[in-house]
Amino acid sequence: MAGDHFFLELEPPEEQFRHSPHVVIVGGGFAGVHACKALANSNVRITLIDKRNFNLFQPLLYQVSTGLVSRGDVATPLREMVGVQKNVQVLLGEVTQVNPEGKQIIFNGKSYSYDHLVLATGSGSTFFGHDKWRTFSPPMKILEHAEEIRRRLLMAMEQAEQTPDQQARQFLQTVVIVGGGPSGCEMAGAVSELMRWAMKNSFKQLDPKKTRIVLVDPGDRLLRAMPESLSEVALKSLQNDGVEFLAKGRVQTMCPGEVIVGTPDGDVRIQAATVIWTAGVRASHLGKKLADVTECEVDRGGRVVVEPDFSIPGHPEIRVAGDLSSYSHTANGKPLPGMAAPAKQAGTFIGKDIAAIVANQSRPTFNYFDFGSMAVLDRDTAVADLRGLKFSGKIGWLLWAFVHLVLIPGWENRITLSIKWIFALLTQQRASMLLTGMPSQHMALDAADAHFPMQAGEGPSIASPGAALKAAMAHYSHQLSGIPQTEEIIDTSEETSTVAK
Numbered sequence: 420m421a422g423d424h425f426f427l428e429l430e431p432p433e434e435q436f437r438h439s440p441h442v443v444i445v446g447g448g449f450a451g452v453h454a455c456k457a458l459a460n461s462n463v464r465i466t467l468i469d470k471r472n473f474n475l476f477q478p479l480l481y482q483v484s485t486g487l488v489s490r491g492d493v494a495t496p497l498r499e500m501v502g503v504q505k506n507v508q509v510l511l512g513e514v515t516q517v518n519p520e521g522k523q524i525i526f527n528g529k530s531y532s533y534d535h536l537v538l539a540t541g542s543g544s545t546f547f548g549h550d551k552w553r554t555f556s557p558p559m560k561i562l563e564h565a566e567e568i569r570r571r572l573l574m575a576m577e578q579a580e581q582t583p584d585q586q587a588r589q590f591l592q593t594v595v596i597v598g599g600g601p602s603g604c605e606m607a608g609a610v611s612e613l614m615r616w617a618m619k620n621s622f623k624q625l626d627p628k629k630t631r632i633v634l635v636d637p638g639d640r641l642l643r644a645m646p647e648s649l650s651e652v653a654l655k656s657l658q659n660d661g662v663e664f665l666a667k668g669r670v671q672t673m674c675p676g677e678v679i680v681g682t683p684d685g686d687v688r689i690q691a692a693t694v695i696w697t698a699g700v701r702a703s704h705l706g707k708k709l710a711d712v713t714e715c716e717v718d719r720g721g722r723v724v725v726e727p728d729f730s731i732p733g734h735p736e737i738r739v740a741g742d743l744s745s746y747s748h749t750a751n752g753k754p755l756p757g758m759a760a761p762a763k764q765a766g767t768f769i770g771k772d773i774a775a776i777v778a779n780q781s782r783p784t785f786n787y788f789d790f791g792s793m794a795v796l797d798r799d800t801a802v803a804d805l806r807g808l809k810f811s812g813k814i815g816w817l818l819w820a821f822v823h824l825v826l827i828p829g830w831e832n833r834i835t836l837s838i839k840w841i842f843a844l845l846t847q848q849r850a851s852m853l854l855t856g857m858p859s860q861h862m863a864l865d866a867a868d869a870h871f872p873m874q875a876g877e878g879p880s881i882a883s884p885g886a887a888l889k890a891a892m893a894h895y896s897h898q899l900s901g902i903p904q905t906e907e908i909i910d911t912s913e914e915t916s917t918v919a920k
């Protein structure tokens with residue numbers, strides 16, 4: 420396999436590492452970056468490969484989608500984070516294949532050798548076989564998703580502001596959020612604050628109280644991974660913010676502008692201009708590719724089942740960490756959750772373990788420290804379960820804010836976030852409400868054929884609704900007029916490029 424590819428050989432980052440073992444880390448997320456950092460003082464040469472040139476702090480994506488913070492506040496360039504480490508070389512590229520026999524990976528069509536390989540490519544979203552819904556209902560996994568959600572929310576409000584028809588306005592002010600886990604709850608609270616409070620004074624035609632936010636989940640309570648008492652607190656807090664919880668609800672189908680939810684009492688049809696998907700997670704496709712060539716086991720979520728040292732059977736030189744791995748060698752036998760802290764701890768452990776192997780020292784063992792879990796519900800309320808200690812309300816929020824400021828990389832991000840959060844606490848104002856991301860006629864003012872990233876100047880104006888909202892509005896008006904319209908004739912293809920696969 421590798422024979423078909425150009426073999427890439429690069430100079431070491433520094434001469435002293437010319438003959439050092441080569442550690443290739445794929446994925447610059449929580450696990451990959453911490454593996455890299457744990458090897459800082461080791462006599463190894465590291466190549467960190469990521470398909471993005473930045474590390475993304477996913478826990479705050481919901482704040483990007485609701486305009487509280489901007490992209491630069493939650494993303495840090497990898498070259499800044501670890502590229503300065505003397506034994507690290509950062510490369511931009513997508514790893515598509517592993518050749519365990521030849522100890523090579525394939526990225527950007529090139530083949531590249533390793534002595535130790537760390538795969539930490541994380542996870543993506545799944546629509547449980549309904550991939551068509553992806554266009555109607557953006558998930559929240561990467562920066563582009565968050566910005567697409569913000570664009571849809573803001574554009575729906577802009578359209579509502581200039582729609583005299585009360586019913587149509589109600590439709591534009593309705594948001595459905597699928598998934599009642601931490602991401603869904605965080606999103607619901609933040610959308611409510613955005614549409615009910617932050618915009619209260621600036622949208623003169625809208626009645627913020629008419630905002631309708633429906634949170635749909637198949638379970639009988641929110642935040643099922645948390646104790647019941649905290650689920651109740653979360654539900655009350657969200658209800659106070661005007662969020663409706665549709666429990667035991669499974670999305671049956673959706674098309675632009677409409678979601679049909681099956682419940683024990685029958686199907687519920689919700690007409691909503693904006694639908695957001697936070698329901699399913701699936702490990703990166705690299706896990707399956709690794710299984711194809713090594714016969715290692717992957718679980719139902721596509722995660723690679725790993726050994727106590729995060730290696731795979733028969734290949735001690737290949738480690739898999741973070742969301743891509745399924746690790747059950749914990750004290751209570753429960754698999755590590757797909758969260759930042761376990762990914763960070765696994766990355767650090769793997770780095771230290773490789774350092775010990777290279778230095779011929781005794782190897783460490785991995786002991787997971789479970790800090791607990793938390794979810795923020797609005798700009799000053801959160802629930803937290805920290806090793807059995809339960810917190811909620813403002814104290815919960817202070818803990819949440821502290822933990823996230825510790826976790827996010829970089830002092831600049833910490834300072835900027837603190838200022839923006841304090842500002843939002845005091846004023847309800849949002850710092851990042853720019854409506855961007857549409858092909859713009861304005862570009863054409865400079866030159867008739869000036870290309871905006873997506874298409875030529877004669878594309879739709881930046882001030883016109885995107886294809887998804889147009890399709891939702893078309894569906895809504897067809898419903899009113901009684902003319903049936905099927906999903907098949909609704910084309911939202913213009914936006915598929917902004918919704919990542």
Ligand SMILES: Cc1cc2nc3c(=O)[nH]c(=O)nc-3n(C[C@H](O)[C@H](O)[C@H](O)COP(=O)(O)OP(=O)(O)OC[C@H]3O[C@@H](n4cnc5c(N)ncnc54)[C@H](O)[C@@H]3O)c2cc1C
Binds near residue numbers: 703
């Ligand atoms: C919206 C949201 C909110 C969350 N909130 C919380 C929270 O509050 N608390 C918490 O603990 N956890 C939270 N999580 C989960 C947490 O972010 C993940 O568990 C964590 O990021 C996993 O770390 P990782 O290193 O495995 O993967 P990631 O951090 O996802 O990093 C994977 C990296 O691999 C790169 N990559 C992927 N495929 C390839 C490839 N083929 N080639 C090269 N590079 C590749 C990606 O670009 C990415 O940089 C949240 C997740 C989401 C999506």
